[in-house]
Structure formats: C-alpha cells, structure tokens
C-alpha cells in the first residue's frame with residue numbers, strides 16, 4: 001500500500017535546518033516535526049486513527065497553523081483551514097457543510113468563533129489545550145485517504161467544500177517541485193491567506209517538501225516584506241497580480257536609494273511567480289523593467305491545484321499561462337464536447353491527473369456535474385497559440401475574480417437580497433486595474449426607498465468578508481431581463497458608469 005509516511009522527508013527528528021521564520025522566532029525541521037507529532041498525538045487522545053474526522057482551525061499563517069495542518073494529517077483527520085477574515089455566517093456555512101466536529105483557535109480568533117461553536121455544538125479548543133506532552137504511536141495512512149477540505153465559490157449560491165486526498169496533495173506538490181526547480185536552499189515569504197491552494201500548496205507545502213525556509217506573515221504586510229526583500233532574505237516570490245500592482249504603485253512613493261535596494265532584492269531572486277488571476281501584460285512589462293524579473297505566470301484552481309505553467313527554463317510568454325505541468329493532462333473542448341486539436345480555436349479547459357480532487361463534500365450531484373467523460377471541467381475558456389495556452393475568460397458571468405479571490409455573484413446577491421429595502425439586485429465584476437475585477441451591485445429598491453453606499457457597506461460588514469462587499473452600487477429602476485425572466489448581466493456591464 002502506498003502510504004503518506006514517505007512524504008515531507010525533511011520533517012524528521014534529525015533535521016536542524018530552519019523550516020519556518022515568524023518575526024524573530026525560528027523553528028527547525030526537527031522541532032516542527034516533534035511539535036506536529038505531539039499535536040497529532042493530542043488530537044488522537046485514546047484513538048488509533050481520526051478516521052477522517054473533520055477538524056477545522058481558524059488562525060493566520062503561524063507556527064500553530066502549520067502544526068495544526070500537519071498534525072491533523074498525521075492523525076488521519078481531514079484538515080479544514082478556515083478563512084480568518086470570514087464573517088460569522090460564512091464560518092457557519094463552512095462548519096456545517098463540512099460537518100466539522102472540532103475547531104481549534106487561539107485568542108481573538110477563539111473569541112470570534114466561540115458563540116458559533118457553542119450554538120452548533122462543536123468543541124472549541126486552543127492549540128495548547130490539545131498538544132500532547134510527547135509523541136505517541138501514529139497511524140499509517142493510505143494515500144487515497146481524504147486529507148483536506150477547502151471552500152470555493154462557483155456558480156452556486158454557497159461555496160462548496162473541495163475534498164483533496166493525500167494523493168492529490170502529493171501530486172499537486174511534486175509537479176511544482178519538478179517544474180519550478182524547488183530546492184533545499186530556497187527561501188520564500190508566505191503572506192497569502194492560508195485557506196486557499198496558492199498559499200497552502202504552492203508556497204507552504206512545496207517549501208516544506210523541498211526542505212526550504214518559509215517566512216510567515218499573517219497578511220500582506222508590504223513594508224515589512226519589502227524590507228526583507230531589500231535584505232536579500234528571499235530567492236523565490238509568489239503572489240497574485242494585485243500584489244504586484246500594489247508594489248509597483250508603492251515603488252512610486254520611494255526615494256531612489258530605497259527603490260534600488262528593493263528592486264535589487266528582487267533582481268537577485270531565482271524566480272518570481274504570478275497566478276490566481278490573469279496577470280495583465282502591462283504589469284508583466286513593468287515588473288520586468290523595474291526588477292529584471294521575467295514573471296512566470298501559471299494557471300490553477302482549488303479542485304486541481306496547478307495545471308498549466310510557463311516554463312522555468314525557456315520562454316515565459318506575457319499574457320499566456322504556458323504548457324501543462326508534468327503529470328497533468330490538459331485538453332480544450334468545444335460546446336459539443338469534442339476535443340479541439342487545432343490552435344487558435346477557443347474551448348473549455350478540462351483536466352485529468354492525480355492532482356484532480358476527489359469530490360465536493362456531501363454533494364454528489366455537483367461532483368458528478370463537474371466531470372465529463374472522466375475530465376474535470378474547469379469552466380475556464382482558453383486558446384492554444386504557438387503551443388502555449390492563453391486564458392480568455394470564464395464561461396460563467398456569475399464568477400468574479402477580485403484580488404485573487406474567486407467570488408460568487410450569486411452568493412453576494414443572496415446576502416444583499418436579505419436587506420429589507422432591496423427588491424432585486426445583480427452583482428457583476430467590472431474590470432479594475434488594482435483588483436482585476438471589482439464587485440459592483442446593481443440594485444432595484446422597494447417603492448419609496450433610497451440607499452446610500454456607505455450605509456449599505458456598513459450593513460454588509462459582519463455578513464460577508466470585506467473583499468466581497470460591493471465597491472460601488474448602481475441604483476436602477478428595473479434590471480434588464482431576457483424572455484425567460486433571467487437578468488442579462490452582459491447588458492448591465494454596458495451600463496457601467
């Protein structure tokens with residue numbers, strides 16, 4: 001039986017290299033390994049195996065987060081990392097959808113979720129409550145076991161729980177280790193949210209698999225991170241396009257000497273990667289001019305990890321996402337489900353491989369609906385040009401990508417419709433230089449009602465994560481609808497102010 005025991009070879013008793021940096025604290029691979037085993041032992045209590053118990057944790061990037069993720073894995077549980085910036089209704093959906101039985105959180109995060117856990121009858125503990133004093137016997141796990149549930153928005157109202165097995169995670173990591181030449185000497189900052197593949201797999205897991213050093217930041221603290229870049233602390237950098245746009249804007253405010261120190265820090269790196277959303281050619285060119293780095297753009301999705309990437313060695317083409325990663329099968333299909341073999345003809349990207357997720361938790365209908373003839377259907381449309389894939393957009397207008405986050409227009413509409421003055425609404429993503437797309441809500445009010453943007457924004461607070469709150473509202477008499485009564489969102493895009 002293939003088991004998980006050979007994964008993460010550097011996480012062992014004798015490895016004295018620094019695995020994690022958090023402020024002025026460092027943790028070696030050996031210490032991290034021992035801490036993870038103590039956590040796994042504490043989670044097990046008197047059981048031999050957690051048998052896929054769903055254990056959620058609500059914490060930003062930290063030693064505790066890493067201990068929880070790997071501790072749950074080693075004890076045979078399913079890790080459910082929660083979004084630290086979620087509003088309570090969003091956390092409630094995640095906990096109930098994944099049928100979570102235990103939540104782990106410390107300090108302010110424990111306070112935030114305590115009432116909810118008590119209402120849902122879910123045990124809430126801190127890391128120190130659970131951590132065992134020493135490491136006990138841990139189970140041997142087949143690679144086919146379920147390992148993680150991440151939530152992703154789609155063309156349904158509420159986010160779905162994407163279940164990945166240990167084998168999926170293994171495949172998602174090892175393809176990137178090979179394709180991007182991850183190395184023991186690598187050093188990378190991690191400032192992305194840790195409830196998505198980008199931060200969890202591409203940065204944290206790849207870094208620890210390679211034996212590299214990962215520096216943890218609870219959020220994108222631009223000045224602190226750029227200080228470390230100027231000190232030549234890192235040789236690999238991974239971010240969403242919005243972060244590159246923010247840094248380029250920030251550079252304009254710097255003195256020449258400060259700017260030179262930072263751009264030299266980037267220039268000396270071996271790799272800068274952009275992904276999670278389309279990287280505008282303008283940003284690719286600005287980054288090249290400022291830092292000498294040719295951004296490597298890649299394409300992925302929560303359900304599949306990374307699938308297509310520009311090459312590490314070879315031409316990195318602006319505006320394109322490159323070629324299939326090792327072990328990942330990629331094809332384009334037309335509307336009649338025929339494979340497109342010729343170049344320059346757009347079609348839906350479909351994927352096969354060990355990287356592809358197992359199922360949506362508790363939602364067999366959605367799982368079956370996302371496959372066709374054994375191919376996972378991404379809903380993204382691409383074209384192949386001179387051997388490289390270029391993403392053209394998505395087949396659904398109801399999916400918005402903002403700041404690298406995938407948002408469901410339907411979910412935001414569902415919340416807005418609970419406002420007592422709103423009769424109807426439609427949410428769209430409008431092109432935006434900073435965020436890729438910005439959330440705009442077209443709102444039809446009940447008779448005699450008025451609405452100020454700031455009042456609605458304050459009302460949304462606590463009901464949805466900040467990045468979902470519309471950036472702008474447009475009050476409209478009646479939404480445009482087709483003969484079937486469905487709102488025609490493309491017509492709304494034309495009415496954008």
Ligand code: MCA
Pocket residue numbers: 191192193196197198199219220240242243275276277299300301302305402403404405406435438439466467471
């Ligand atoms: C925040 N704000 C926004 C957005 N986000 N406004 C519009 N659109 C948004 N998306 C607003 C806040 O409400 C606030 O407004 C102000 O901007 C500052 O917010 P803050 O959170 O401090 O901003 P930030 O820290 O600068 O965050 C921007 C960020 C962050 C660093 C780009 O959004 C981020 O980490 N994004 C990465 C997401 C990610 O990892 N995605 C990967 C998933 P006000 O001042 O008015 O209150 S995709 C994935 O995993 C797949 C597999 C893949 O391919 O990678």
Ligand code: AMP
Pocket residue numbers: 152153197274275276277278279297298299300301302303321378380391394401404405406
């Ligand atoms: P998520 O579901 O949050 O994992 O987001 C996955 C989606 O992000 C994909 O289906 C694409 O629509 C989008 N995406 C990821 N990388 C890129 C990229 N390099 N260019 C364009 N879109 C991307």
